[in-house]
Amino acid sequence: MGDKGPNGARVVAVVLAAGSSERMEGRDKIYAPLGGRPLIYYSLALFEECAEVDAVIVVAAAGSENETRAVARDYGLAKIREVVAGGVERRDSAAAGLSAATSVASPGAAVLIHDAARPFASKTLVRRLLEALVDADGAVPAIRPADTVKRVAEERDVVATLARDVLRLVQTPQAFKLGAIAEAYRVAVRERWPVTDDAAVLEQFGGRVVTVEGERDNFKITYPQDLAFAELVLARKGAGP
DSSP states (O other): OOOOOTTTEEEEEEEEEEETTSSSTOGGGGGGTTTTEEHHHHHHHHHHTTOOOOOEEEEEEEHHHHHHHHHHHTTTTEEEEEEEOOSSSSHHHHHHHHHHTTTEEEEEEEEEEEEEEOOOOOHHHHHHHHHHGGGEEEEEEOOOOOSEEEEETTTTEEEEEEEEGGGGEEEEEEEHHHHHHHHHHHHHHHHHHOOOOHHHHHTTTTTEEEEEOOOOOOOOOOOOOHHHHHHHHHHHHHHOO
């Protein structure tokens, strides 16, 4: 599962909550209500209730750290070790979270990086990811695309129709060996790599990344209508992660 760090952590979860929410029509989606609780609660509760996870680091938007701490306090989320400010780019936010993770875990520990805007990841998925790290540097949840995917030029002319059997849609949380992903991100920050996916950083650094079966319900809240759909999913699932 991973080596114990200086503070006893074998598995650390880094929750990224510093996004701009620019497609949410001015709403900060991380604190938007879902089932009467702020959206970020569900990601934090997942790791709080997951026995394999020892510590949680939250990367909040600069200036909203106290709001995040209040969520932890109000809901009794005891595993949160630190709330740190994120950067303008995802690359910088992930690097900040990983830097904090290295203070509670050794390079041989496992780290899970998760988008706070995905409220429905399961404990079963977390276990599947950690098990896959036995013979890999990273593991990501992936699902097959239901629609045909085309490559286009200038967002209009079709260049090619891609074979769906070799394509996957990737989700979070993503699991890594902490030392490998932290070093890869140090290079990414120094060289200013564009980053939209954490595993891609490790891939570019030469690490081996494998996939595990993802979950259809593990979608990302991106647009206002996604919150309405999430309420329906929550009602079907019940209140817990």
